[in-house]
Amino acid sequence: MAAAQRSLPRIDAFDFLPGRILARKYEVLSRLGSGWEGEVYLVRERTTGIERAIKVFYPHRNPKDRAITFYARKLHQLRDCQMLVQYHTEETMQFKRMPIKFLVSEYVEGDILEIFVNRQPGRRLPPFVAVHLLHSLACGIESIHRHRDYHGDLHSGNIILRRCGLGFDIKLIDFYYWRLPPRERLRNDICDLIRIFYDALGGQKRYASHLPEIKYICCGLKRTLILKKFPTVTALREHLETMSWS
Secondary structure, eight states, X not given: OOHHHHTSOOOSOXXXXXXXXXXXXXXXXXXXXXXXXXXXXXXXXXTTOOEEEEEEEOGGGSGGGHHHHHHHHXXXXXXXXXXXXXXXXXXXXXXXXXXXXXXXXXXOOSEEHHHHHHTSGGGSOOHHHHHHHHHHHHHHHHHHHTTTOOOOOOSTTSEEEEEETTEEEEEEOOOOOOOSOHHHHHHHHHHHHHHHHHHHTTTHHHHTTSOHHHHHHHGGGOHHHHHHHOSSHHHHHHHHHHOOOO
């Protein structure tokens, strides 16, 4: 750990209660979740009554504001990607006499994918539904990759969804910065999509019973096979749109 990061105060929890006022502008309504970098809350703007989501960063995870700057710039750069939440602004508040930064973005209603899957019979999705989920995710990631950018942290806890006809209305949250060549970052997103699909279908214990069409996509989670069949997320999307079922 760098010396600059070690010198920052360590805060492992904010635990803001409903009714708490932040930066004199936002009233906390509820806590939505927490992660490695900080905590996410549902808040209401005091002047407009509009509900927003905020991500409050732990100081030791945001040295010199690098993390919050990365998020803000990335969300702005990808603002036309419909699968991403829309960034509004950054704010500063005082917490235990320390300045704490937080991001303000649109509030998205829906279910975390992991929770949605666990509510289904057998805690898994039927193959046809899972294919529609994968297609929706692939379309969203494709819009990010067109910008020569990547997500970097795709998993079932970072996906908010709502059923919408045959498909899903999906939003992605969080990112991660990998010190990898650009091509490898894109490839990681593709493999992560397949892993999400595999897990939503029941994981390893259900894999042997799947149809050949499902196994063709999952490739037993073998990275080299996945990337040979789907070198780009566009190739994955096109396969899903043209695949035949036995």
